[in-house]
Amino acid sequence: MHFSIIIPTYKRNDLLALCLQRLQPGAQSLEANLYEVIVTDDAADAETEQLLLTQFPWATYTAGPQKGPAANRNRGAALATGQWLVFTDDDCLPDAHWLQAYNEAITAHPQCQAFEGAILPDDWALLKKDMAECPVNTVGGCFWSANIMLAKSLFQELGGFDEQFTIAAQEDQDLQWRIQQQHAIVFVQQAKVVHPVRKPAFFFWEKNKCKRLSSVILKNKKQGKSNVAILFVSLWGLMNAIWQTVKKKQPLYMCHLILHCWYQCIMFPILFFQFSNNRQRITNTNKANVKLRN
Structure with missing residues (x-):
């Protein structure tokens, strides 16, 4: 197996199904026998497991450790059999040439062990409105876990995602920081996924506070504090x-x-x-x- 695609999920079966439709055999331009898909479910939801069994039996389901997205991704990586780990999110829609673009990047950069792809919003007009949010990566340098790939050997060497980051904030930036101490990260513009644009929820300020705490954790880690x-x-x-x-x-x-x-x-x-x-x-x-x- 060449690629292992790891998708952490939590109670978003409708979005997860759309994501998996883009990865089913024949949907990607890369041959289906060159990749596997692992869905790691932090809700340990019977409905999610049933969804995969009935509609996407070619994907592997595993219950997550329920310790946040960093630990959830590590769970999926532990089951991976591929040489390369490709991470995306359950609300993302991979392009039909997503994996083929990464495969060509590996050939073009044989010494590189870490790559990131483009993340595009599903609604550019909505993104311009007040308080709308969406991670957008069109030039690289972000290394957001919605679209990244790295060698399994490097991931294991680094110990994976740091599980002290218990929310979806800064855990990928921490991994980027640790990778860049040893290796360069190549941006692959043609390896594209589409991410939904969202309006903030009612408790958005508390969510932002959690993200600030994650930023402090990362800053302290870099400074050894x-x-x-x-x-x-x-x-x-x-x-x-x-x-x-x-x-x-x-x-x-x-x-x-x-x-x-x-x-x-x-x-x-x-x-x-x-x-x-x-x-x-x-x-x-x-x-x-x-x-x-x-």
């Missing part, structure tokens, strides 16, 4: 919401406070356990490195 300070970010946000409520006496701030309380009750223990588990993982890695050196 501890993530312990992140544990207090959520508490500071709660204290600030209480102060604004008391100071301004406005219902809007009271609603914001309620949302903060709900959010912090979830996020603080998650961040705490993330930090604790990461410390243990680093300790175990250091012990293993000592044994290897000895």
